[in-house]
Amino acid sequence: MFGRWVVLSLVLLHLVLCNEEKTGDSPNVYEPSWVFKCVVDEGCQRSNSPQPATNASGLVFESLEVCRTVCGRFGGLWPRPVTAALSTQTVQIHPNYLRYDLIDVPVEAREMVVQMTHVASGNLVDECDGNVTELVDTRVVVYITVKTANTDLTWDTDEQYMLDVQTKDGSVAVHIVAETVYGARHGLETFTQLVAPNKPPFSDNYKCSLRLVSGAKIRDRPVYKHRGLVLDTSRNFIPIDDIRRTIDGMAASKMNVFHWHVTDSHSFPFESTRVPQFTRYGAYSPYEIYTAEEVRELINYAKVRGVRVVVEIDAPAHSGNGWQWGKEYGFGDLAVCVNAKEWRRLCIQPPCGQLNPANPEMYRVLRDLYRDIAEALPKPALFHMGGDEVFFGCWNASEEITSYMKEKGYDTTVEGFIKLWAEFHQKALEIWDEEMIAAGTVNPQPVMLWSSELTQAHRISKYLNKERYVIEVWEPISSPLLTQLLRLGFRVVSVPKDIWYLDHGFWGTTKYSNWRRMYSHMLPREPNVLGGEVAMWSEYVDAQALDTRVWPRAAAVAERLWADPAPGAAAAEPRLQRHRLRLAARGLRSDVLSPAWCAQHDSHCL
Template identity: 45%
Template sequence: MPLPITWMLCFLFAFSVNADYSTQDWWWSYTCNNGQCIRSNDPNVNSTPAVQNLLNVCRISCGQYGSLWPQPSGHTAISSRILTFHPSKMYFDLNIVGNKIANDFVVTSTNIFLNNLFTECEGNCSIRSNTEIEVSIKTTSPDLSLTWRTDEGYTIALSSGGNQVSVEIEAATVFGARHGLETLSQLITGYELNGRHGLAIVSHARISDKPFYSHRGLLLDTSRNFLPLNAIKRTLDGMAASKLNVFHWHATDSHSFPLESPRVPQLSRFGAYSAKEVYHPTDIAELISYAYQRGIQVILELDGPAHAGYGWQWGSEFGLGDLAVCVNQQPWRDYCIQPPCGQLNPSNPNLFKVMKDLFRDVIDLFSHGSVLHLGGDEVFFPCWNSTEEIVDWMQKQGLGRSVTDFLEVWGQYQETVLKLWDEQVGHDRTPIMLWSSHLTDPLIIERYLDKDRYIIETWVDKSDELPQLLLSKGYRVIFATKNAWYLDHGFWGSTAYYKWNVVYDNRLPFGFKGVLGGEVAMWGELVDEFSLDAKVWPRAAAMAERVWSNPDTSSLAAQNRMLEQRERLVRRSINAEAITPEWCYQNDGYCS
């Protein structure tokens, strides 16, 4: 028979009392064993483990490289002993060669470093310590130029005695010093005990480090989908955390022209998606400065002669004729590789007058020694062949309508644009980048492109011999390996998604002095500010280690450090995608 209600209430109350398990915090305990942080079999219930037995504290000193990313290229020794400290007791002694600008650069770098430390303790470093840390930073060169020739190397010597920690960072340039501070931040981690947060640092370390490749890039496409400044800045922060040094800004395409040109305002007026989706000169200057402070040079890409539609379609209305042809023409497959169609009109001299003014604006914003990327891929000859004005112009030059004739037109276009750029810059030493294309075919490239001026960015499969053939001819090459480093793949068509280990294991060829480095490319058809972080990170960091230290080990050896780098990016407000279940993160070696 049913129990009386009063009996049921008493029973439930008694059960709830008996089931009131302790809600006190408990922890797993970790110890470093053969380069892995091993979790104890049983949780250390109701007692606080030593700080060094917490997982992220274990990681900064476990293994030859701790949690450093990218792996240093030179001698690396990290102590297993840990000290706790509070950021208020960290002091800086600067010995910077050069002018006030150089000194201010390093001061700002230390502020960024400290901000990163606060993220490690979730913005509230409440656990105090008597440990004092003095960071001495010394540079030996006044050179403030950021190019492929910049010396980015540095050394760190960290030692301790009693409650004193001494850190010596030495570098030739301020950019090497910046990298040294980034590495120092990775010898430090936050920890939590009883709801309070503190910082821990290794007691001793010696590191000698410099990049293997001079070009370590990431491409963002802001034409297909506009990316606001904050989204780009987050990307730059992730690049700085991974020691990438080139932001390749694919700013324009046939979809939109979001760059404001003071001399040619029609480009963004007719090319931007809206008045709010425009990069004004002040925005561009802000991005360049933000990147520079993080050791990143900005390489602007103005795509052409293909991939040029919206932004160029106003010429006739202003009495300049057709600056571009086939703009938004249908059926699009007859006129371009991807809609909307559009291709610059090499037969219209007014096109080059407009480009002259645009180049002047670019030079005003970027330094005269800056590299310029002029696109140059996927020129679609049927577009030009269907344009009566261009065909008539070709006939007047004695050209027919064969592939060879259209290659000649394309070559003339490149020659004219290069001369125009040189005239605005005032010299002929600025490198020009181009994508690999029909014009870079090793059988004909020397006819059209000077190897001393042009750098070819190849976007072919890793098995393709094109890069090696160009290198053997003396061209400088940057690799954007399509089937490893194209981060948009896997989201459209029959393309494959390349996990971080595939990105990491893509090696560049040895034995060619013209290999400048590589890039990952985040093409923007299916990415905007809301999905950007997860599609870029942490895969871009995997490429960063490949081009920084070019390790002779595989991604398997880097797995634990990659997991920690992903966590580090997240702590720095970069929404990197998860690459493993948390159980795997807490149990080294079980999910390899």
């Protein structure tokens, strides 16, 4: 019996000693681990063998995240700024001793900047998974200067900023200077990217501190005004929390337009207080609806993060479920071909549905919907009217529509249906303008349309005013349409479907674009090229796979649109590796870029 107690005591003693070695409770015991060295022209390299943490010095770091934050010309910044000078030294900080000085922010804009600082502080804490365990009293003051009180977010908003970090006598001063609150927001985002978690990898004992670059001088501004992401929430419903998380990723990547393709022929989850039938007949269930209150909250959530919400109500095609109640309420057919079984001759994909331009009641209902949207969007509002993939066979199958066309003198030919299509957009724009005026907008604002047969170069000028319409071109890169529209004086947003469609490669004969291919595609640098978007269509994705399908590929497009850098993807990869971990800390499950060994040995897997 005595022998058993001795053996048990020795086992317990061994466990205690092992635990002390793991946790570092004993001041003289250090668990060897990997360290990372910043090597000029190569990046961060993992040590050849595990080393005691006390050996870290100079450009050798315990944390790969800290190494990436200081290594190279742009450290771990994403997207890369115009110019940056970064110290290779860091100082340990704690959010408890961080404060913001807003004395040079106009009173009218101060509340919004306060909300932006709360987001920034939360992002810092997230770097340590919500628990910064290593407390230090280093004083950090972020001085924010905003020159104008205007909080409108438009294509004309000045988003440039300057950021300086200085460390002196044990305290840190961060200066952010911007013309607008949105430039200041971008500066705050860059400030958070100058901070990295210092946590030993593979340790059972969780300890995490934050290290801030001790000195920095950054000057930055975007190349393109419109840096967007399209999210389709009609084909498969995406919960509002997942949309917020997507907007968090956009903010981290300095994207500024959330293009919300909220309705299609499949479902109508967008609540209209004036026309409750839309969601009653069009939502997949009572639980898969975006309420008017949720929409308003999301718009504000995005605005605080420097993101403009552009609501798209696709029409006159892609309009089915949600519109099929007209006869029941005495309004006639608001839409035709809805849920038609023989869909291949009537629409691009099941279920079918196109608005009925021969029915004046349809325009009355559309007005009520537009009024709801005009009241919800911040002014000046940007609205997307959809406008693509009209199938003439659907309209031609309706006796009501063909009779209307004859009364108007339109032949039931391609050009006749083009005239009917253009008439719809003319009336829809007039309704939108009237509702915007009623909502307080003085000057008519441009609206967006998808490229289509109506926007082809040989006919667009006949039907669409270049001062009123911005065309979103989703043609393949081989198409001449983008160049042709520019020559005609139209403003464009580019989303080349064979490069920047995130759903491609998961269905049919489409080709998957990895982040390198997306990053390498460049847009023309012309004033009428407002920018571009990366698109997540949801036929084959829902909330379960959303993050990995979107990120980090959308971030690659974000840097292309913000910085449009000349160097290729290989030079960008170490920074994107750091950004991927940053997104993960903020709750986004980004897809992996490479094997972990490659991530720990920059430039060795090119």
